[in-house]
Structure formats: C-alpha cells, structure tokens
Amino acid sequence: MASNKRAKLNVGVIGLGRLGKVYLRDLAARIPETTVAAVADIDRALAAGLAEEFGVPNSYGSAEELIADPRVDAVVIVSPTHAHRDNVIAAAESKKPTFCEKPPALSLAECAAMSSAVAKTGTFFQMGFMRRFDPGYAAAKEKIARGVIGRPVVFKSSSRDPFRPSLEYANPASSGGIMVDMGIHDFDLARWFMGDVDTIAATGAVLAYPEMASIGDIDNAIAMLEFADGRLGIIDLTRNGVYGYDIVTELLGDAGTLRIGYLRETPILTMTKNHVAHDTVPYFMERFERAYTLQLRNFAENVLHDRPPAVKLEDGVEALRTALAATAAHRTRQRVKVSGIH
C-alpha cells in the first residue's frame, strides 16, 4: 500500500473450481498488482456468476476465448490437469505470460509439447508450487543459504491429508495417483532444497480405505530417495491423517536441522483434567492460504518487472518425472533411475 499509482497486470483466470475461486479472489482483491480482466470455465454460467461477484468485466466458456481477449495481458491456468497442455500451448502461441498450477500434466509427452511451445515462443511461464512461497519453507531456503545448518544431507517430508478425496477425484487417470497428486509437492521440495533425484525405491498400499483399490490407487506411500550427489531423502504420504492436515518437512544438515510445519489452527489450549488439547489445521486452503497469495503476487511482479519466473516449467516437469519414477518404483518393486523415466 506504499505507492498510489502503479501499472496493474490484467489477468485472465482459466478454470473456476475450488482452487480457481481462491485464485480469482486473490487476483481480484488481495494482490495490489493485479486486476482480473476475464474469467473462463467450461461451465459458462459459473464463469458469468463469479465475474459478476468479483466485478470482472468479461467471462467466457472456453480458455481459447479468454486467451484471445486483447484485454487479457496474462493468464492463470487452474483448469483440470488434462487441459493444461492445450491451455499452455494456446497461451504461448499468444505470447501471453502464463502461470500454470501443478502438476504441469500427467504425462511427460504432454510436458514436452508444452515445453516446446513455451520455448519456441519465448513466453514467460511460471509453474505453480505454492509451498515454495510459504513463509516457513521460504525461511528454510534462506537459512540454508546462510549456512545455519551447514550442508543439508537428508531431506524428509511427510504429507498427510485429513481424509481421502472422492474416488472420482482420486482416480489415477485424472489425478495421476497418490505419488503425483499428493507427492509432487514433496518431490518438488526435494529438488528445490537438494537438487535432482537419482534413484527412488518405493512402497505403498491400501491400508485405510479399501475402496481405493477399486480405482487402482493406494492410500499410503513411502519413497526413499538418493540424490544425484549421494545425499538421501525420504517422503511419506498418507490419506488417513485423520487428525488434520499435516505437512512436515525436515532438512537435516551436518550442523543443524530445520523443521517446517505446524499443527494448530486456533490459538487456544483447552485444559481439563489431565488433558491439554488444541485443534488442527483443517486442510490445504488454511495451511497455505498465505502461500497461494504470495505465489500469484510473485508471478505478477515477475511479469510486470521483467524478472525471470521463480519456478520454471522445467521444475514442474522434473517434479513430475520424479513422481512418475516413484510410481514406477512402487509398481515394479525395483529401485528406479529417475532419468530413465520418459
């Protein structure tokens, strides 16, 4: 709120599902650098209604129309994953700066097409990995750079959902399965903090929700990582963190350790006979509310100030490749070389 006058980025938002609405709200109301010029959703009525609610002048029933709108300077893609490739390529062909929610796609072939379009046109592209913008994770990155824990040698990350997603959502055909759907965040953090992963061994099972078997996915998974330089990592994922949404990452260094995470939502302790209790964080919207806003604001600033993207398409591709390697490692029960996944 410092300066009174500044150029704003006119953004178009593609996809108005659960997260799309959060992005729309942030871009429309919480990020001083942006206005929303248009929204699009295949549910045209939904798009029109949200446009009215947030004072957005234009709404469309297709991404193509929105991208073609000359009042749209940049696009934020929150459409279902299967639409990312076409959305990204269309935006690239219009040379409109693009933010795309993770994962980039479900297959590396789609990623290759996207990368090619982005590279060929030289379009600005920023990948969405909101955890990197969480103040806890950002502080960890900064502390490591300052040498606070020496050299990080082991990466540990645990992601727990408080309940299983709907079977429709969780279906690996659209979600990519637990390693991609949940794990891609942890795999991205692994790469961000430690560099490329060389090999992965993994295991997993249906342990809490028998019905997950019907869609061919598991509800608990563990992946053991060897980084290219010999350092180690471990990731565990569960759909039955029934107590609350709990994301914890540790960086073990040779001179200290960082632990990122928190478990309490409301600042109150209830103390009754021999019992002290607090609540938990409900879900990712609450845990990463600030990170989502900071991420989109960073995108806008990078575009406005001609800065490079904070997270590149390549980061999304490599995180996906790692998640696919973990999936393969689980399925084949073999240690899998990440670079061998195509």
Next chain:
Amino acid sequence: MASNKRAKLNVGVIGLGRLGKVYLRDLAARIPETTVAAVADIDRALAAGLAEEFGVPNSYGSAEELIADPRVDAVVIVSPTHAHRDNVIAAAESKKPTFCEKPPALSLAECAAMSSAVAKTGTFFQMGFMRRFDPGYAAAKEKIARGVIGRPVVFKSSSRDPFRPSLEYANPASSGGIMVDMGIHDFDLARWFMGDVDTIAATGAVLAYPEMASIGDIDNAIAMLEFADGRLGIIDLTRNGVYGYDIVTELLGDAGTLRIGYLRETPILTMTKNHVAHDTVPYFMERFERAYTLQLRNFAENVLHDRPPAVKLEDGVEALRTALAATAAHRTRQRVKVSGIH
C-alpha cells in the same frame, strides 16, 4: 463466495492512518459484503491517493463531507481518538450505521455525548474490539458457554508490546496512558468473559524506558480486579515484551482452564547445537489480522441483516471506565470502585 448476487454495504472510511489503511483494504478487497464508497482524511492528498489505489470513487478532506455523501450508507471511524466524539455524533445525526474503533473517547464526558446522540437517533453503532473476533477468543467464549471449563472464576490477561511507542503517540494526553491505550482490550475481555468489574487495585512504574517519565506515563502496569460477583482478575501490561508481541489470556474455571495466545509467526524450527528456536509475532497487525477482517465483516452483516451490534457503545464506555479506574488506582495507590468513576 457462495452466492453470486447480493446487496453490498457502501462504506465510508474516516481516518487513513496505519489502521485506517488496513480497514480500507479489508473493506475494499477482503470483505465480500462491502464496497468502499468514500474515504476521508484531514490529509486530503492521502485520501485521494488511497482512493485511487483502491478504486474508491470519492475522497474527502473531512469526516463531515464523507458523512454527508448520500452514496455512503455506513461509516467506519478510525480517526484519532480525540475526533471520535464529533465523528460519531455527526454520523448519528445522519442516522448512518457506524463502526468506531476503540477507545470510544478519552473521557467519559465525551462518551456521554456520543451515547446520547446514538440513543436519541436510534443509530446502529458497533464498537471496535477486534480481540472478540479472534478465532482463539471466540472459541474461548463458545467453550465457556458449552461448560467446557465449568464456571470461570479467575480472569488473567497479559499484553506485551515488543517496543515502546513513540513518545508523541504514547503521550497520555492523546493515548490515555498505558491503562487506556494498551489495557482497554484486556479490560474489555474481562467484562466480556466475566461481567462488570467492581474494584481495582493497581501499580505501575517506569522500568524499561526512562524517557517515558518525561511524558508522564509508565511502561509497566499491573491491575488486580474484583468482579461484581466476587470473582477475581489480574491484568499485566508491558511495553518491553522485547521478544515479540505477546498477548495471553487465561480463564481459570472450576473444571478446567482455557489459554488463548500464540507466540510463533513463521512455521519453522531452527535446531542447532543444544538449541531449538523459533521467531515471534511481530506486532498486533500480524497477530490480529484475521480478527480485524472478521470484525468489519461482522459489522457489515449486522447492518445488512438488521442484527444488533456485536459490541455496543456501552461496552466501549464501560471498558474505558474500568481503564480509568485502573489509572486512578495506580495514581492514588488506593483500591478504586469502578462505578465511582465518572
């Protein structure tokens, strides 16, 4: 973000200092039920600049002009305390629903004039005490109502600022002194949770910042409360909570205890040789960010839906009376009856 269409409250914001800007941002961008129709500040240029930044159509150099603007349905008063009386009376005479930041005024005489105007005109008036809207304090209220801790019998509250305010700000002539400026929140909580205070004993001293003596105020204070029904309370205030902004309230019941408060801002632990550390909450903006937003949203909802105010002018007046009693108790070194303060 559920409904697409709803009536919005057109608010005018009076006073654009530090907190005024936060309120403007909330009303303009974070609260779906409001739009900002006008802003006013005696610094007319500041008002114009912020109006442009937040897309507010009208800006004024005086509260009177804003209140007179027919496009303004309701007013939010965040002007300096000494202006509250005139602002509130003007708004009441225009019968415009009013939200006024705490304290209502520095003297009970001003309060009486305000109360009279509000009562005579039947204007909706809501007092600002944001802590009541903090999810921790709100949860405490709800838990007590459910009987979780039995009957609360002792109220304890501690407010710590991480540094002293400027001498200009802290001057008791404009701030009311530490008991009013800092303590009014705790006195309001005391009343909210426990009911009216009967007597107060208090002490205080200049202990950390010798220069506070030059303006006739103290930097540490303690007040010991007896409620009208014989229950007890204790409040301590310090300007030298140098480690961070730390607000802790406890309700001791005969079957349990509630403790509201938190100390860590960023979700990261740094662990080095025999040392585990985290940061602290910088200041009230960070600690009560959500409470401020929820408070204004509640105001708007109450006005739009013809509900009574969540916090009444009388609550502000009685909290002020209690704070003035504490001030008198400190000065006279006597136990002071709150009802004797006029």
Next chain:
Amino acid sequence: MASNKRAKLNVGVIGLGRLGKVYLRDLAARIPETTVAAVADIDRALAAGLAEEFGVPNSYGSAEELIADPRVDAVVIVSPTHAHRDNVIAAAESKKPTFCEKPPALSLAECAAMSSAVAKTGTFFQMGFMRRFDPGYAAAKEKIARGVIGRPVVFKSSSRDPFRPSLEYANPASSGGIMVDMGIHDFDLARWFMGDVDTIAATGAVLAYPEMASIGDIDNAIAMLEFADGRLGIIDLTRNGVYGYDIVTELLGDAGTLRIGYLRETPILTMTKNHVAHDTVPYFMERFERAYTLQLRNFAENVLHDRPPAVKLEDGVEALRTALAATAAHRTRQRVKVSGIH
C-alpha cells in the same frame, strides 16, 4: 559415580510423612554423599518399618532421641511445621548441621527463636526451597546473571494445585493459609530473583470449593508486589488448577524474558479428529522430583565441604514475612508494608 572413595554424611531424618519418605529415599539411595543413620517419627512403628525397608540402622519415636544419637552427623527436618521450632533449636543446641523444610514456622516469633538458637550456636542451617534447585529455575538464575534478558523488571509467578488439599491439611491453623502454604515458594522466588518486597496488595476468595470457607481459608489468591527498588511483581495462586499441577514463573527483563514451567508429563501426543492432546504433570512430587534430590545433595555437599548454606534461615523468615504481609493485605484490603510485619 566418579570417585570410589569419599566421606559420607550420616544423616538423621525427622518426620516421615509424604515428603519425609521421599527425602529418606533420596538420602538413602539417590545421593552418593549421604547415608541415613537414623529416622524418627512420632509414629514409632512407621519409623521402624521404614528403617528396615531402607536399611537404616536406627529408628526413634522422637526428634530428641535422634538428635542425641552420636551416629547422626546432620539432621533433615521434615516434621509438621509446628514442630520445626523445637526440632531446629534442639539440633542447634547439639550443633548438628540442619536442613529444614519450608516454611520455617508459621509465626515470626517462632522464627526469631530458631534464628537466635542457630546464630548463638553457629550451627550450619539450610532452608528448604526446592524450586531454587529445579534445573529450570537454576538456569533462569544463571541466565540473568549472564545478562541474557538485561535487567529483570517484572516478576510473575503462578502456582496451581490440581485439587484442594484435605480440609484438615489446609486449615490455616496448621498450614498458614494459602498465601503461606502455597505462596511461600513464589514469595521466595520473588526475593531470590528480585530482592526484598516493599509493599503488597492482595485479594482472594473462595471460588471453587465452598467448603474452604468453613476452615477460614480461600482457594484463589492474587498478590501484587512492589519491590524495594521500585520493580514490580505479581503472584497468583489457585487450588483449582484441575487440569494438572502447573507452576509458571516469568522474569520480564528490559532485553528479554524467561519463562520457567512445563505442563506435559508423558512424552506422547494423541492426535484424533481435529484434536491433539497430551497429559499434564500430576503433582509437585513429579514436577520437582529432581529438584528435591538436588537440594538435599547440595545440603550434604555444603556440610561436607564447609561451604555456606545455599538458602539461609533468613530466606525462610523473609519469605514467611512476605507471605504474612500478603495474608494481611488480603484481610485488611490495604496495601501492606512487608517490613511492618513482625
């Protein structure tokens, strides 16, 4: 366990109630510097039984007999408070180094008699205030000496019992009332960390256990302290800390704050739907187990190595004087000067 050979102090334990048994066990089994040469209790059979259990060669039905036993080098007095005066005087007249549990007595007149006997005979005397030996409190003392928090300016201490004592035990005629019985620890800490208290204002009430009124005591109390040099303090005491035994002390400095206390007994968190819980410390035996042992070991070392007592009789007398001043302040509803209590 470093040296294989060392002189041991042959201790006699007077009083074998709840705490007496703990002291006996510590002196017999946990403190390498001591052996127990004799035990005494007015219940002679109890004394004989415990002597056999702990391999103590002599047991008596009176303190006098024990003190007269030439095999007893030093005495530890854990008898009921009303017996302290006679026990201490008898030990002093035998010039046997003496440890005496708090409070020294219930009246300052008794204290004067004890002080006189100790001074006249030049007997080594160490007062029991185990909190000073708790690693948390000891660390606080050391950190303050190192300047970690600058100058401490406000002392805050809160003692909570998880239930009320028996009415027989709590009777002010034998316990001294809540300010003496519970508060003497906090008043001693106040003096230890901050120096002498100048004035006290206090309040209190029967709020949780109506039957306390029948013995003329209260179950909640608050005392507001002004130290001789103008610094401030606050102490609150409750018998209805029903969630667990909870002792918290804070030292607010002008450059930092120390907080001593802990609330969890068993190192386990139980996390169920939106709920994270742990247990609490049951009572003072668990909270201060280590402190009790360290205290007696320190006594033995001081005697064996001709060092001065870590806590003097005078400390006990002044803590009692302060607690009596608080009692008077509560009763008279006046600010009371501690030095005026005789």
Next chain:
Amino acid sequence: MASNKRAKLNVGVIGLGRLGKVYLRDLAARIPETTVAAVADIDRALAAGLAEEFGVPNSYGSAEELIADPRVDAVVIVSPTHAHRDNVIAAAESKKPTFCEKPPALSLAECAAMSSAVAKTGTFFQMGFMRRFDPGYAAAKEKIARGVIGRPVVFKSSSRDPFRPSLEYANPASSGGIMVDMGIHDFDLARWFMGDVDTIAATGAVLAYPEMASIGDIDNAIAMLEFADGRLGIIDLTRNGVYGYDIVTELLGDAGTLRIGYLRETPILTMTKNHVAHDTVPYFMERFERAYTLQLRNFAENVLHDRPPAVKLEDGVEALRTALAATAAHRTRQRVKVSGIH
C-alpha cells in the same frame, strides 16, 4: 515404599562400562526389589572400586566367577556385545534368571547358541529394550490396545544421535554397524507395535563424518519396511542430529495418530528479540533414564513373582535379524526378505 518387608532379588551385574554403572546404581539404590550381591568386570580394579562405592559385598574379574557365586540369584549382563553369548550360556547353565542388554549378539549363530542354552535349561531370560518401558512408548502401546487410533497402519521412527560415536566404538566389527547399533531399537519397536517385518529396502551413506568410511560404516541410513500383513514402516537413523538426542516414533492409524518423543531438557524458554529458544535432550541416558530403571525393576518383579519375561530372547533375535536384513538391503541395494536372513 508401601510395604515394609519383602523379598529382594540378589543381582549380579556383569560389565561396568557406561551403561553398566547406570544399571548398578539403579539396582543398588533405585529399585526397592533388588540388592546387588556382586559385580564383575574384566577390569577387576574397576569392579572392586564400584563395589565399595555402592556397598556391594563381592566383586570379580570375570563373569564366570560372579555367576558361580551362590549369593547371586540373578544376573544382569551389560558386558560388551561379543561377550553376551558366553555370559548368557554360563548363566543359563547355572539356571540363574538373566537380563541381557541389547543387542543379544552380532550374529544369528551366536543367538542360536544362546537360545538353545536358554531353552534347554528353561532359564528365565529377559531381553533389554528399554524403550518399551519409557512412559511415552508404554502409553502408546496401551492407547493402541484401547483402540484410540483405530488400526495402526504405518510405523515411522527416527533416531538421531547428537554426535558420532568414537570410531573404535562405531566399528561394525564390534557395533554391528548403524542398522544394528542404532537401528535395533527402532526395529524392535516396529515389531512390538506392528508385528514381523516381511521385506526391507534400505539406503545409507557417509554424509557428515567422512572418517566413518575408514571403518566401513555409514552415518545416515533409511529403511523402508513392509510388514508381513502388508502394513508399512519407515525408519531413519542419523549420527548428525547435532542439535540434540532426538527420538521420535509415530504410529499412524486409520482413526488417529500417536507421536512419541520430546526435545526439551530444561523447563525454561529464553525469549529475546524475535527469538524463542529452549535446549535439547543431551543423550540417551537423559532421555531414557526412567525407562532404564523401570526395565530393571520389571525384570526383578518378573523373577520374584514367577511372571514371564516382558521381552523375550526371541524378540532380541528377531530385531537383530531385521537389522541384519536392513544392513543387507543397504549393501545389496535389493529388497531383502527378513525371513531369509540366517
């Protein structure tokens, strides 16, 4: 301290190294059910000195002599691991109830000889795994039995030493390597909470102390477990938990999660500018002090009251087999079937 008269178990302690001294102190002074009848160490002078210090009537330079002493009713073996086989066999042949510190041995062949001797003679044998007696772990076991977290489906355990052991101690020839030396506790917990492990995949590296390579061991290791019934587990071990000794175990159930562990030694928080800090647990002696005592007391009670051992030799053998499987999995980079290790 309830009964005055009871039979005591006359114990002989074999091995008086670091842990042996702790066991001696516990058996001699902290456990009411035991007296120490004799101690033995190959350093005869050490044995004699400690015997004198703790009032033990007999001391020997060999285990054989101690076992042959008719005044010794039961033996506690804390000798170096390589001596366990001979000590256990000698004790079994004398039919003296035996407690043996973990690991049972370094090879399964030695274990077989021990098992055979114990089985043939029907000697009471209790394996030492002190974590099972830690109040946190014991509470976890009890809560699971009560169904508090539903069915545990994932076991997670992390053990961190605050520094590397001496190269002499760490040498795999005598320590068994990190998976056996550190990991056997976690493998035992895995079995105790979840049942037998079917397969293990593992990785590890020298990451913090390059000199570990010179003795053929690693300083960080990760093991991924599949239990016989399809449930999952993960264990990570590090020698560079430089911030402090940190042992954390989690049981993820389908209706809740338990987390055992604690990180703070001294009950004090130090709060300075934007910084809140506490210390950490120095090492295993401090973390498991109570567990060690409870474990030996349980041994004595079981022997005195003809109860079965709380932890059987077989538990030690299977934990060792699991640790050896993890070692093999790390070396071969293959998933290893635990039952295939002989």
